[in-house]
Amino acid sequence: SSLLARIDWSLLLFFSALFVVIGGLQTSGLSYLLTSKSxxxxSGTLSEQVWMFSGITLVGSNLLSNVPFVLLASSSVRAMENSELFWYLLAFVSTIAGNLTIFGSVANMIVAEGAGDKCKVGFWAFAKFGAVSAILCILAGTAILFAAA
Structure with missing residues (x-):
């Protein structure tokens, strides 16, 4: 009984619903349509493609949170030329992009909720540090991945 009492049921429900919605989008083909349009x-040179893809991943990971964005984008990355490079970019940029805002990663939301009244983790307070550090890391990491390709 004490083990069941310690389970965060709202978080479990959130993850379950998230994966049901993502699964539905993937099954319907809507995820491919959405990501393929993005x-x-x-287009353009490989360098332009790399930076545009990194930007789309940065934005998508913060609008949808990084795990749902990766699940949605993966079907489109499979079809891209130089897909190995773009898989690495998707993994790297989506992970770091999760630090841009508090909504970029479910882990950030768990921390904010867990902090409760003891430490108010606000959107703008988090973004002041998160945005600067995430953007600098993404710029450096994307350049390194592109140079290694």
Whole structure:
């Protein structure tokens, strides 16, 4: 009984619903349509594609949170030329992008909720540090991945 009392049921429900919605989007083909339309913006030289993809991943990871964005984007990355490079970019940028805002990663939301009244983790207070550190890391990491390709 004490083990069941310690389970965060709202978080468990959140994850369950999240994966049901993502699964539905993938099964319906809507996820491919949504991400393929975004990825159609990616054109030009490989360098331009890399930076555009990193930007889309940064934004998508913060609008949807990083795990749902990766699940949705993965079907489109499979079809891209130089897919190995873009898989690495998706993994790296989505992970670091999760630190841009408090909504970028479910882990951030868990921390904010867990802090409760003891430490108010606000959106703007988090973003002051998160945005600067995430953008600098993404710029450096994307450049390193591109140079290694």
């Amino acid at each position: 990825l159609e913006l990616i």
